[in-house]
Amino acid sequence: MSDAPQPDGLPMPSRFWAILTIALGLVLAVLNGAIANVALLFGAMPAGGASLTLVLSACAAALAAAVSFSRLAAW
Secondary structure, three states, X not given: OOOOOOOOOOOHHHHHHHHHHHHHHHHXXXXXXXXXXXXXXXXXXXXXXXXXXXXXXXXXXXXXXXXHHHHHHHO
């Protein structure tokens, strides 16, 4: 058995693509939340406030995003 240190993690080209994939996923998650917040704001303006339908749709969108992200993370 060799006493030479073994490199940790992925080799360099694969490491770059892994970091890029994680960064892109984070950008898309933040963008998804920002779009939902803006849509909720513009949806609440004509209704005169946050109605039950708007709140439920925002909760459903957040739940769908959480489920899809957790499924993709487990994949």
